[in-house]
Amino acid sequence: MAGVGTAHLRPADEVLLQVTDLHVEYSAGRGRRVRAVSGVSFDMTEGETLGLVGESGCGKSTTARAVLQLPRPTSGRVVFDGVDLTTLRGEELRRVRAGLQMIFQDPIASLNPRREVRDIVREGLDIWPDHRYRAPENGRDESGGGDPGPSSPATDRVRAVLGSVGMDLDEVGNRRPHEFSGGQCQRICIARALALDPRVLICDEPVSALDVSIQAQILNLLEDLKELYGLTMLFIAHDLAVVKSISDRVCVMYLGRICEIGPTDAIFDDPAHPYSDALLSSIPQLDPGGGTEDEVLPGDPPSPFDVPSGCRFRTRCPRATELCAETVPELRAVSPGRFVACHFPLTASPPDAARHEGGATSTPSAATSSHP
Amino acid sequence: MSHSPETPTLVVDDLRTSFTTARGELKAVDGVSFSIHSGRTLGVVGESGSGKSATARSIMNLLPPGSSQSTGRVLLDGRDVRNLPRAESRHIWGVEASMVFQNPMTSLNPVMQVGRQISEGLRYHRRLPREAAMRRARELLEQVGIAEPDQRLREYPHQLSGGMRQRVMIAIALACEPKLLIADEPTTALDVTVQKQILDLLDRLRRQHRMAMILITHDLSVVAGRTDDVIVMYAGRVVERAPTLQLFTAMRHPYTKALFESIPKVAHPSHTRLQIIQGRPPDLAYLPPGCAFAPRCTHAQPQCLGESPSLSGSDASEHRYACFYPAGTAEGESALAGNRAAGQTAAGLALVNGPATAGGGAV
Ligand SMILES: Nc1ncnc2c1ncn2[C@@H]1O[C@H](COP(=O)(O)OP(=O)(O)OP(=O)(O)O)[C@@H](O)[C@H]1O
Numbered sequence: 001m002a003g004v005g006t007a008h009l010r011p012a013d014e015v016l017l018q019v020t021d022l023h024v025e026y027s028a029g030r031g032r033r034v035r036a037v038s039g040v041s042f043d044m045t046e047g048e049t050l051g052l053v054g055e056s057g058c059g060k061s062t063t064a065r066a067v068l069q070l071p072r073p074t075s076g077r078v079v080f081d082g083v084d085l086t087t088l089r090g091e092e093l094r095r096v097r098a099g100l101q102m103i104f105q106d107p108i109a110s111l112n113p114r115r116e117v118r119d120i121v122r123e124g125l126d127i128w129p130d131h132r133y134r135a136p137e138n139g140r141d142e143s144g145g146g147d148p149g150p151s152s153p154a155t156d157r158v159r160a161v162l163g164s165v166g167m168d169l170d171e172v173g174n175r176r177p178h179e180f181s182g183g184q185c186q187r188i189c190i191a192r193a194l195a196l197d198p199r200v201l202i203c204d205e206p207v208s209a210l211d212v213s214i215q216a217q218i219l220n221l222l223e224d225l226k227e228l229y230g231l232t233m234l235f236i237a238h239d240l241a242v243v244k245s246i247s248d249r250v251c252v253m254y255l256g257r258i259c260e261i262g263p264t265d266a267i268f269d270d271p272a273h274p275y276s277d278a279l280l281s282s283i284p285q286l287d288p289g290g291g292t293e294d295e296v297l298p299g300d301p302p303s304p305f306d307v308p309s310g311c312r313f314r315t316r317c318p319r320a321t322e323l324c325a326e327t328v329p330e331l332r333a334v335s336p337g338r339f340v341a342c343h344f345p346l347t348a349s350p351p352d353a354a355r356h357e358g359g360a361t362s363t364p365s366a367a368t369s370s371h372p
Numbered sequence: 373m374s375h376s377p378e379t380p381t382l383v384v385d386d387l388r389t390s391f392t393t394a395r396g397e398l399k400a401v402d403g404v405s406f407s408i409h410s411g412r413t414l415g416v417v418g419e420s421g422s423g424k425s426a427t428a429r430s431i432m433n434l435l436p437p438g439s440s441q442s443t444g445r446v447l448l449d450g451r452d453v454r455n456l457p458r459a460e461s462r463h464i465w466g467v468e469a470s471m472v473f474q475n476p477m478t479s480l481n482p483v484m485q486v487g488r489q490i491s492e493g494l495r496y497h498r499r500l501p502r503e504a505a506m507r508r509a510r511e512l513l514e515q516v517g518i519a520e521p522d523q524r525l526r527e528y529p530h531q532l533s534g535g536m537r538q539r540v541m542i543a544i545a546l547a548c549e550p551k552l553l554i555a556d557e558p559t560t561a562l563d564v565t566v567q568k569q570i571l572d573l574l575d576r577l578r579r580q581h582r583m584a585m586i587l588i589t590h591d592l593s594v595v596a597g598r599t600d601d602v603i604v605m606y607a608g609r610v611v612e613r614a615p616t617l618q619l620f621t622a623m624r625h626p627y628t629k630a631l632f633e634s635i636p637k638v639a640h641p642s643h644t645r646l647q648i649i650q651g652r653p654p655d656l657a658y659l660p661p662g663c664a665f666a667p668r669c670t671h672a673q674p675q676c677l678g679e680s681p682s683l684s685g686s687d688a689s690e691h692r693y694a695c696f697y698p699a700g701t702a703e704g705e706s707a708l709a710g711n712r713a714a715g716q717t718a719a720g721l722a723l724v725n726g727p728a729t730a731g732g733g734a735v
Pocket residue numbers: 026027028034036054055056057058059060061062063105304530531532533534535536561562563
C-alpha cells in the first residue's frame with residue numbers, strides 16, 4: 001500500500017501544485033533514520049490557501065522544504081504547473097522555482113548577516129531582471145511620506161514590498177539583519193519572498209514573531225494578494241486562530257502523516273480525527289486565570305526513529321483498538337471534500353458505540369460508511 | 373508590583389538603552405521601570421520593535437559592546453548587578469538569572485551537540501562531573517517533552533525541528549535552576565499541546581523554586597492565563613501596567629485596546645477581515661514630540677502632539693497608563709466621539725467607520 005492514500009487528491013489538471021506520496025528520511029548517525037515524512041499527499045488549486053498544522057516535529061517544515069526540493073525528497077512527486085520538480089536539475093529547477101517562494105521558519109537565521117536590507121529584498125530581482133509582475137509596481141504605502149529617494153523599477157519594487165509589511169525603505173534600507181528585532185526580521189523575510197511576485201508562497205510560521213496588529217496587517221495583505229492575483233499558499237502555523245483565519249482548507253499532520261484534510265470551518269467546528277480533536281481542544285482561551293493543568297493529550301510523543309505500527313497516533317489515542325496497531329488507516333471521505341485517516345473517526349456516531357462494536361473485529365469501512 | 377515587604381527578585385529602574393546606527397541614535401528602551409517578586413510572573417507585550425528584547429538584553433548584560441549605551445539600575449535580590457567585576461558577574465548571568473532567547477537557531481551553537489550545550493553550564497557553574505551533568509541534561513530534555521532524549525543529546529541543532537530547538541533553549545536556561553528566568557517568546561514554535569506542557573513546567577518551577585519570571589510574548593492568551601502582572605510597551609516605553617486581571621477587565625491605553633482588537637478569534641469563520649492599527653510603527657531614531665502613539669491613535673487631541681504623557685493612575689489601584697485620554701474614561705470617550713464627529717484626529721488620522729483596512733498598498 002502506498003502511503004496513507006490519495007483519495008483526497010483532485011484531478012491533476014484542476015490543481016496548480018500536486019504533491020503525491022512524499023517521503024523524506026534523514027540519516028541520524030549510527031545507522032538510524034528519522035522518517036520525517038511518510039507518504040504525504042496534497043494539492044492546491046490556483047488561489048487556494050492550505051493550512052498545515054500539527055505537533056512540533058511532525059514534519060511540516062520538512063514537507064514544505066521538500067516541495068522546493070530543499071533538500072530533494074527521498075521519494076514522491078511534486079508537480080507544479082504540470083512540471084514534476086523532482087525530475088528537474090540545476091538551472092532548469094532554479095528557473096521554475098522562482099515561481100515558488102518560501103518564508104522560512106527561523107527568520108533571522110535565513111537572512112545573510114553581511115548584507116543590507118535593501119540588497120536582501122532585491123536579491124531575486126537582480127537574478128531575474130526581466131521578471132514580469134502581475135501586480136502593480138507602485139503600491140507605495142501612503143503613510144510613507146518623505147523624500148522617495150532615487151527611483152528605478154527594482155527600487156520601486158523593493159520600496160513597495162517593504163511598505164506593504166509596514167517598513168520604510170529609507171529608514172531600514174542600509175541596516176543589517178542583526179540591527180532588527182525578531183518581528184522586523186520576519187517582515188524582511190516576507191518582503192523578500194513577495195518581491196518576485198510568486199505564484200505559490202510557502203509560509204513556515206510567517207507571523208509567529210509579530211505582534212497581533214502587525215500580524216493582522218500581514219494576514220490582510222496575503223488575503224488581498226490572493227483575491228487580486230490568485231496567490232496560492234501553503235501556510236504552516238501553530239496559532240490555530242491564524243490558520244483558521246487565512247485557510248480555505250486545513251491539513252492536520254501527526255508524526256509524518258496526514259490525519260485529516262478538508263474545508264477549514266468544517267474541521268474547526270467538528271474535528272473528525274482524535275488527534276485534531278485533542279489539538280483543537282487545547283487552544284488557549286483569552287481569559288485571565290484560564291491556565292489549567294489537565295492533560296488533553298496523554299502520554300509522550302512517540303519516537304520518529306521507531307514509529308508505532310499501524311496508526312501512528314494509536315499510542316496516545318483514547319479510541320485505539322487492535323485494528324489500529326495492525327492496519328495503517330488510509331485517508332477516506334467522511335463527507336464531501338473531507339478526508340480522515342482513522343479507523344474510528346469522531347463523526348456523528350457516538351464514540352462509545354464505535355469503540356465497543358469496533359474492537360479488533362470491526363472493518364474500517366463499517367466505521368466510516370454511515371456518512372453522507 | 374505587589375505590596376509584599378520582601379525584597380523583589382528583580383528591580384529595574386529607569387532603564388535607557390540606545391543603539392548607534394547610521395541614521396543616528398536609536399532609543400530602543402526609554403525609561404523603563406518595574407519590579408518582580410519571587411514566584412511571580414510578569415508578562416511583557418507590545419509592538420514588534422518596541423524594545424522588549426532590548427530591555428531583556430539590557431537586564432542580562434548582553435548588549436553589543438561597541439554600538440550600544442545603557443543607563444539605569446538593575447537590582448537582583450537587592451544587589452546592583454550592572455557594574456560588578458567580571459569575576460563576580462560570571463556566576464550570575466546564565467546561573468541565577470537566565471534567558472530563553474527569541475531566536476533558537478542563532479543562539480544555539482551549530483557545531484556543538486545538544487547534550488554538551490545543556491550540560492556545559494552545570495559542569496562550569498555547578499561543578500558537576502561529566503556523567504552527572506549529562507544525566508541531568510537528559511532529564512531536562514525529558515521534562516521539555518522531547519522523545520528519545522538519548523538520541524537527541526548526540527544531535528546538532530540543525531537536526532532538530534524548530535520547536536525542538538526552542539525546547540533545547542528552555543532546557544539550557546533551566547539547567548542551573550535560576551531565581552529569575554527571562555523567556556523571550558519561548559513558545560512561538562510549539563503546537564498548543566506542547567506549549568501547554570512547557571508553560572505548565574514553568575509554572576511548576578515557579579511554585580516549587582519560587583522562580584520569578586518575565587514572559588515576553590505576542591500571544592495574549594498566554595498572557596491572560598499565565599501571568600500575574602502585565603506591562604505593555606510601545607516605542608521603548610511602558611504605556612500601560614496592571615495586574616493581569618485588571619488589565620483584561622479595563623484596558624485604558626488606546627494602543628492596548630487596539631492591540632486586543634487585532635486578535636484573530638477562533639470563534640470567527642475563516643477569512644474574517646482582521647482589524648489593524650492604521651499607520652506605521654514609529655521611527656525610533658526620530659521620535660515625534662508628544663505621545664509616540666499619537667499619529668496612529670483614534671483618541672488623539674492637540675495636547676497629545678505637544679506633551680508626552682507619563683505613567684499615572686489613581687492611587688487606589690495598581691493600574692497605570694501613559695495617556696491623556698484613556699479609553700473607558702469620560703475624557704477618553706469624549707475625545708474619541710469628537711474625533712469621530714470630525715472625521716479625523718488631531719494628528720490628521722482619518723477615522724473610517726467599520727473595520728480598518730490594511731495600511732500598506734497592494735503589492
Ligand atoms: N536536517 C535534518 N537532519 C536530521 N533530522 C532532521 C533534519 N531536519 C528535520 N529533522 C527531523 O525531522 C523531523 C521533522 O522535523 P520538521 O522540522 O519537519 O518538523 P516540524 O513539523 O516543522 O516541527 P516544528 O513545528 O517544531 O517546526 C524531526 O524529528 C526532526 O528532528
